[in-house]
Amino acid sequence: MDPANQFTLDMSINHADFFRLLPAAIVPYQSRIKANVIEIFQEQRRVIITLGEEQQRRITGLLSLPRTQVGFAFEQFNDEQRAAFMHRFDRYFHRGGG
Numbered sequence: 001m002d003p004a005n006q007f008t009l010d011m012s013i014n015h016a017d018f019f020r021l022l023p024a025a026i027v028p029y030q031s032r033i034k035a036n037v038i039e040i041f042q043e044q045r046r047v048i049i050t051l052g053e054e055q056q057r058r059i060t061g062l063l064s065l066p067r068t069q070v071g072f073a074f075e076q077f078n079d080e081q082r083a084a085f086m087h088r089f090d091r092y093f094h095r096g097g098g
Helices: 015-025 079-093
Strands: 006-011 030-034 037-042 045-051 055-058 064-075
Touching: 015 030, 015 064, 015 079, 064 079
Parallel strands: none
Antiparallel strands: 006 064, 030 037, 037 045, 045 064, 055 064
């Protein structure tokens, strides 16, 4: 498989929030969830998302943020389709700040 079709993101999110935001982020795809592996599909295209263990990123002694490694593996996506999928995914998972 092309390495561009597999990558991992270090996201500041816990599993409960991830699963809460996921349905809107993957429209119009369908999904199947088995534990911490999500299969997203439409026709021949498929994305496998794997959630790593929930962790905490300690910023200071008083502040910590959730942290989860999220793996993506794309099958039958060209570059444009993969970019469109990730653009929508990022838009729904983006957290405001600044």
